Amino acid sequence: KTIVLLPGDGVGPEVVREARGALERVAELFGHSFAFSEHAIGGIAIDEHDDPLPQATLDACSKADAVLLGAVGGPKWDDPKRKVRPEQGLLGLRRGLGLFANLRPVRVHPKLAAASPLKTDKVEGVDILFVRELTGGLYFGQPRLREKLESGKVRAVDTLEYTDEEVRRVVHLAFRLAEPRKKRVTSVDKANVLESSRLWREVATEVGAEFKHVALEHQLVDSCAMRLITAARSFDVVVTENMFGDILTDEAAVLAGSLGLLPSASLGEGTRGVYEPIHGSAPDIAGKDIANPTGTILSAAMLLRHSLGLTREAEAVERAVDEVLSSGARTADIPGAGDALSTRAFGERVR
Amino acid sequence: KTIVLLPGDGVGPEVVREARGALERVAELFGHSFAFSEHAIGGIAIDEHDDPLPQATLDACSKADAVLLGAVGGPKWDDPKRKVRPEQGLLGLRRGLGLFANLRPVRVHPKLAAASPLKTDKVEGVDILFVRELTGGLYFGQPRLREKLESGKVRAVDTLEYTDEEVRRVVHLAFRLAEPRKKRVTSVDKANVLESSRLWREVATEVGAEFKHVALEHQLVDSCAMRLITAARSFDVVVTENMFGDILTDEAAVLAGSLGLLPSASLGEGTRGVYEPIHGSAPDIAGKDIANPTGTILSAAMLLRHSLGLTREAEAVERAVDEVLSSGARTADIPGAGDALSTRAFGERVR
Numbered sequence: 001k002t003i004v005l006l007p008g009d010g011v012g013p014e015v016v017r018e019a020r021g022a023l024e025r026v027a028e029l030f031g032h033s034f035a036f037s038e039h040a041i042g043g044i045a046i047d048e049h050d051d052p053l054p055q056a057t058l059d060a061c062s063k064a065d066a067v068l069l070g071a072v073g074g075p076k077w078d079d080p081k082r083k084v085r086p087e088q089g090l091l092g093l094r095r096g097l098g099l100f101a102n103l104r105p106v107r108v109h110p111k112l113a114a115a116s117p118l119k120t121d122k123v124e125g126v127d128i129l130f131v132r133e134l135t136g137g138l139y140f141g142q143p144r145l146r147e148k149l150e151s152g153k154v155r156a157v158d159t160l161e162y163t164d165e166e167v168r169r170v171v172h173l174a175f176r177l178a179e180p181r182k183k184r185v186t187s188v189d190k191a192n193v194l195e196s197s198r199l200w201r202e203v204a205t206e207v208g209a210e211f212k213h214v215a216l217e218h219q220l221v222d223s224c225a226m227r228l229i230t231a232a233r234s235f236d237v238v239v240t241e242n243m244f245g246d247i248l249t250d251e252a253a254v255l256a257g258s259l260g261l262l263p264s265a266s267l268g269e270g271t272r273g274v275y276e277p278i279h280g281s282a283p284d285i286a287g288k289d290i291a292n293p294t295g296t297i298l299s300a301a302m303l304l305r306h307s308l309g310l311t312r313e314a315e316a317v318e319r320a321v322d323e324v325l326s327s328g329a330r331t332a333d334i335p336g337a338g339d340a341l342s343t344r345a346f347g348e349r350v351r
Numbered sequence: 352k353t354i355v356l357l358p359g360d361g362v363g364p365e366v367v368r369e370a371r372g373a374l375e376r377v378a379e380l381f382g383h384s385f386a387f388s389e390h391a392i393g394g395i396a397i398d399e400h401d402d403p404l405p406q407a408t409l410d411a412c413s414k415a416d417a418v419l420l421g422a423v424g425g426p427k428w429d430d431p432k433r434k435v436r437p438e439q440g441l442l443g444l445r446r447g448l449g450l451f452a453n454l455r456p457v458r459v460h461p462k463l464a465a466a467s468p469l470k471t472d473k474v475e476g477v478d479i480l481f482v483r484e485l486t487g488g489l490y491f492g493q494p495r496l497r498e499k500l501e502s503g504k505v506r507a508v509d510t511l512e513y514t515d516e517e518v519r520r521v522v523h524l525a526f527r528l529a530e531p532r533k534k535r536v537t538s539v540d541k542a543n544v545l546e547s548s549r550l551w552r553e554v555a556t557e558v559g560a561e562f563k564h565v566a567l568e569h570q571l572v573d574s575c576a577m578r579l580i581t582a583a584r585s586f587d588v589v590v591t592e593n594m595f596g597d598i599l600t601d602e603a604a605v606l607a608g609s610l611g612l613l614p615s616a617s618l619g620e621g622t623r624g625v626y627e628p629i630h631g632s633a634p635d636i637a638g639k640d641i642a643n644p645t646g647t648i649l650s651a652a653m654l655l656r657h658s659l660g661l662t663r664e665a666e667a668v669e670r671a672v673d674e675v676l677s678s679g680a681r682t683a684d685i686p687g688a689g690d691a692l693s694t695r696a697f698g699e700r701v702r
């Protein structure tokens with residue numbers, strides 16, 4: 001099995017190193033052999049190759065069984081007027097590999113519920129699986145341009161577009177993922193204002209009719225943003241448009257107490273996927289060996305499950321993380337961490 | 352001074368009645384005379400006139416000094432496939448009157464901090480003024496359509512568009528509003544992905560340069576959604592695009608403990624404005640005399656201040672609401688309300 005590592009920028013290399021360590025430990029314990037290769041993406045790829053997604057990187061990812069990514073971006077490349085920006089590497093990879101679904105589980109670890117900014121009784125037992133559409137919507141719709149009008153005004157345009165097929169495949173996946181869970185899908189849109197949302201809602205309703213045993217509810221994105229705080233436990237699987245998903249998943253991530261804890265998987269038609277923690281490159285703490293590797297290690301577990309079909313192995317990694325957290329071990333990002341472990345020391349405990 | 356009342360649907364008529372009562376009390380105490388007229392909007396206007404914004408309503412609003420609105424919408428008109436929907440009345444009114452800025456103050460009353468789903472220390476002292484762009488962006492951009500492609504696929508499109516002028520006027524207002532406050536503006540965008548956001552950021556930076564004594568920071572919408580939960584106190588004035596503002600203001604509203612508490616003002620170039628509570632029509636509790644009129648009464652206070660230039664009077668209403676809440680009086684929407692007051696009884700206390 002071949003796994004491409006894309007450490008990227010900021011804390012990316014540090015957390016990917018620990019996740020690789022966890023995968024190597026799995027290989028050792030379960031008698032597998034994983035071939036790793038490392039490639040450039042994001043800011044470092046701009047510096048080295050003038051391209052946030054060099055062809056060699058995309059080629060390697062297209063051939064690999066799975067991709068494990070750290071993070072991209074940082075103040076060095078942050079000027080939005082730059083023609084070439086780190087995020088383009090990430091967006092190009094998602095699009096290039098056809099990864100139309102971004103899975104973001106938000107589970108609150110019982111021992112960490114107290115670290116949440118929300119009252120403990122609001123977050124205990126929260127277990128949401130977000131399925132964010134990832135290759136369409138406002139992120140990729142055409143036209144996207146800036147132009148000078150005759151009046152002298154400047155006009156900028158982005159386009160939110162979906163075909164019924166694009167909606168169908170991601171909603172379908174959400175329903176399949178809900179089946180072994182609590183069998184509830186919340187489809188989030190803004191159907192009282194947007195054309196694309198009305199299409200989204202219709203298609204979601206059609207797909208829902210195929211899944212007799214899974215309940216479907218529709219919710220407007222603004223009320224969903226509220227309910228994530230007032231009643232997060234009431235969600236099971238949440239499926240939504242790319243931009244809405246970007247906002248809602250970050251909002252929900254806060255419930256868990258630290259962004260550093262949360263993994264993600266970006267999937268397409270086959271089993272290939274890109275796995276990455278949901279936190280960014282965190283340039284302020286890069287190179288200090290204090291970043292939390294949990295999100296990346298749990299992303300590696302998702303990789304084992306979804307791309308390599310190694311369920312037992314995935315569970316072993318998740319159990320290891322769970323036990324380490326239950327033992328009270330903490331990195332410095334967790335509120336009230338006290339005597340915090342380094343990135344390396346935390347990774348070592350998990351191994 | 353002429354004030355148009357648009358009670359609308361659901362709990363709208365009940366809460367508007369109490370706000371009108373507060374305005375009448377102000378007139379009596381301060382020796383003013385306000386002329387009220389009532390018009391139809393939303394679902395009830397569809398039922399009565401086949402039009403969510405009858406011409407007579409728009410005309411009356413265009414001539415009035417100010418408009419006080421309840422809420423629009425309800426399950427009766429909810430089918431997104433309907434050609435005519437209640438929200439169109441609201442959107443048409445905003446657009447028709449050129450109300451490009453929606454002001455939503457989120458202030459946490461000290462006595463109600465405990466009612467918040469967030470830990471008390473996270474919400475104490477929160478005082479944010481959102482300035483949401485209201486007549487552009489994803490809500491109004493063209494094209495917005497649905498079409499059948501040759502392939503047989505259906506495609507739906509919405510457009511997020513801004514001119515530099517549209518951005519400038521709303522950001523400018525945000526800066527002016529920040530001057531008598533903590534002199535901090537957070538401009539929220541998604542400049543790492545969207546063309547329109549890059550224009551937004553550039554214009555915001557230009558406007559910021561005119562206001563030497565007000566600090567400007569840019570923040571991505573996804574991290575803003577997090578920071579509203581982890582560090583809400585760190586915001587002063589927040590200015591953003593229409594759709595982002597819709598989501599973020601609803602999210603932030605939860606901090607205050609109940610949506611029923613929060614007012615809003617929609618303003619254009621002159622002093623005319625539309626004032627409404629941020630809660631919706633709440634059809635489940637309509638007609639029960641239990642809705643919280645606070646948001647509407649505080650909207651009436653904003654009306655006195657912004658449209659009628661009656662600052663002392665506005666302060667008197669705000670102080671009255673403050674005292675009633677401080678005395679422990681509660682409507683049923685406040686968590687832990689115990690012996691709750693009716694809508695009428697609460698309004699009476701304020702008067």
Ligand SMILES: CC(C)[C@H](C(=O)O)[C@@H](O)C(=O)O
Nearest residue numbers: 073087090091246543544573
């Ligand atoms: C870096 C950025 C382009 C990206 C996104 O907006 O998708 C990030 O916020 C994410 O959620 O993965």
Ligand SMILES: CC(C)[C@H](C(=O)O)[C@@H](O)C(=O)O
Nearest residue numbers: 192193222424438441442597
């Ligand atoms: C009713 C709806 C169209 C409206 C909006 O999205 O603007 C509402 O959510 C609001 O925030 O005032």
